[in-house]
Every structure is written in C-alpha cells, then in structure tokens.
Amino acid sequence: MRCWAVDAAAREPLPGCRGLRRAAVPWFPVPWSLLPAWTGCAGRRVEAAGSKQKNGQREWQLARGTPSPSVVSGVSNHRHQRKGNGVRSSRLWGKLLGCEGTVIEDVDWCEEDSGDGSGPALRLIVRVRPHKRLAHRCGICGGKRPRYDNGQGRRRWRALDLGTVRAYLEAEAPRVSCPAHGVITAAVPWARHGAAHTRFFDDQVAWLAAACSKTTITALMRISWRTVGTIIARVASEAEAATDRFAGLRRIGIDEISYKRGHKYLVIVVDHDTGMLIWAAPGRETKTLHAFFDQLGGERCKLLTHLSADGADWIAGPAAARAPQAVLCADPFHVVSWATGALDEVRREVWRTARQAGATNVVRHRSRTIRLSSGDAKSLARARYALWKNPENLTGRQEAKLAWIEKTHPYLYRAYLLKEGLRTVFKLKGDEGKHALTRWLSWAARCRIPEFTELAKKIRQHLPSIHATLDHGLSNGLIESVNTKIRVITRMAFGFHNPAALIGLAMLALGGLRPALPGR
C-alpha cells in the first residue's frame, strides 16, 4: 500500500511515515504541488511488505499526470466470458448512451486523430442496430416501409462523452421507399432525422444554449458554434411541432427586430398574458404577418382581443384585415423608445456644441489628427446610459452624472424630464394616464426643444392606439424584457448563418421550448 504523500522524484523508499493515511488509488492521481497541504507528510510513503514488486511501475505513474482510462471489453466478448450477464450489460450501455429500442452489438475503442491538432485521442465506438420493430421506418413520417438500398453504408453518430472519452454510435443507415416522402434514409431510435448527434447530445446542447455562453458550450461539448446552431434549429422545430403554442391566445404583441447588418429583420409575436415568445420568422413585410395569421387559423384569429404594435403600416394593415375585432394598441415600449431616441438626439447636439466651444484635445495618430473630446464634451459622451436608463436602476455614479447634467446643462435635463414624463404616463394607465398624456403633450408642444415638439406631433397621430393601451393596461415591462432578451440573443447568435438557428435559440430561451436535460 502506498500513502497519498508519494514522492514522484524519489524512487527509493523514504523512512516510514507516521500516522494513518488513506491509501493512494490509481484513478485519483494527486498533483505533487497539492501534497504538503493535504497530508502534512510530503515526500513519504507507506509500503506494505511484498507489494513493491507487484505494483511497482504503475503506482509510480500517480504523480506524473492522469493515466489513460482503463477500457471496457466488448459486450459480445463479455457475454461469452460471463454467461447470462450480456443482456444486463447491453441494457446498461443503452441507458448510458440514450439509445432505447436499440440492440447493442459490440463496444470497442480505438485511437483516432481528433482533427483539432491535439493528436490522436481515444474514441469509444458502440456498434448498434435498431430493434426489429423500429427498423426500416421512414425518417419523416415514421411509417414501416420496404427497404430500398444500403444508402451510404455504415455511419456514426456522436453520443455524449463517457467520462472524458468521446463516444460514437455506429450503425448501418439504409434507405427505405416511402410513398409520401420517396426514397429516404431510415429513421433510427437514438437520433433525430438527418442528425449527426444522438438525441441525448442534441438535448444537452439545446439545454445549454438557453442557459450558458457560447464559449462554455463549444468548449464543454467539443463542437463548433455553427454545429450548435444546427442542433438548436433541429430541437426547436421538433418541440414546436409537438406543442400547441397558439392555444388560448387573446392578447398579442407584434414587433420587429434587426438581427444582422444589411437590414435583416425578424418578426416576433409575444403573448402578453404569459410573456412567452410564440412565433418568429425572418422578414418585415405584410406577407410575413399574413403567414402568422395563416398559421394561427381563422377561428383563433377571431378570438384575439388586443394586438399591440409599434404603429407600422405593415402590421396595422394585415391586423385590421385578419383580426378586425382586436383592439390595436400602441406598444408602450416603442412609444417610450421614441422619446429615448429624441433625448439622445438632444444629447448629441449638446455634445457637438461643447466640442465646437473648444472642449477637445488634439492628438496625432500615425498620419492622422484626431480631436478627442475633453471636459464637458467627454462627460456628455459618457452620460448616455445615465440618461437612457430608468431612474430606479441607476448606479451611484450615474446618479451623480445626472445631478451634474441638471446643474450644468438645463436644456438637456429638460429633455430628460420630458422622456421620464412620458414613461410615467404608461405607468399610470387608465384615465389618470390619459390626463397625464394630455398635459405632457401641451408641455412638449411648448418646450422649445425641436426633437420633442416633433415627437409630440407623432404621438398625436397615434393617439387612438395609445389611448387604447392606457385603457386596457397592456404591461410595458413584459414586452420590454422580452425585447431586451431577444436583443441579447441576436448578439449571441451572430455566428449563426441561418436565421432558423436564431429563431430556434429564441424559442428555446423565451418560448418555453427548452428540453429537459437527458435522463432527468
């Protein structure tokens, strides 16, 4: 027996170690640097008489790093060696790899190049075939069909890692002939149609995508971000087909969101009552919205009571045509964001004036001369968030910045108060809100800030729908939070080349479609 406190460098036994220690085990190597803190007897070992020759070389590997894992024997070999145990063993493999309704033929391992420059790595290969009743089924409709040919021959599916070793399922992938779907690769019980990963693997990636950062998923699962996108789209589309998201829909919010440079937009539909994202599609046109109403169906369109939007014509037109009974409300989030936009215009104008008044430092960078903001201009450039955020969420520093603006730039502070005034209107709601809006409009009309005078005109144009919002009390907070979260997701999903992946990610995170972790 050897003590934890093994000296990796000394080959000769050291003088006996006093006190009781837990014996060293080969599956838990102890880094040499940790030993003194753990044991208090660094550099000593306890050795049972006669064990030196038997264990010798292997035990000395302890302090050199993780030894290669011991590798399992094949299921079929195992069955021959220990009669009657083979069935239990294959069931265990089925559970481990998430392949039920599957016959495990053999388990093997090999060393293969990982392709990422880290050299050959251990691979666990489990040869499988679908159970007879699940074999030769169409990959789309799942019906039992006659076999057509061998397809591409044997292929592999990546399964969840077993410990630190990558695991793969290997099986035949024959094609079947389906009267509805033509000649198509047969379905397999352990993976989704057209997938290169098992269901367990897909589900774990989808679960992680809705919870962690890009780097965490790609490093943990050892796949590229693009593969994550493909998996998300696959899992989300399956979950969408299996759930009825439109049941009981009464109050909806429609919005557009830019997801890529070059005017690429998504239309999103949110349920006001649950706060869930229920539909999203690429585009920003009348036909995109008609596609939503088509999917919703005539009967359910008639059940809609309220529809909130930002006042764009491409929403108002189809909404009036398909759900004329629904009250069109102005989305409070958008109305307040108009005011935020106007406030930012004012801030930039004040900043420009400060720069023209000489609040700049001239710096030479290579062959160019750059005028950097200094003094007031610098403070104004950094005041954007203090002005933009809701006062209840301000940090101490931002509060101080706001107090500075109040004292030094009254014109800009007046614009800030106008923005906050409009936000209060939507907080009040009902008749009180309407009354506050009337007073706000007259204040904005004579405030002598052109941006806000324009805004007052715009709000007067949308007055009926804003009044409807105040009457029916549509919550701003809910839409605002969904909007903010989708914006975060679009930034995160920038590497996805396919909008289906972005929509999938949004549906997983905000549409309640996140799958459970495998085996839970």
Ligand SMILES: [Zn+2]
């Ligand atoms: Zn079919």
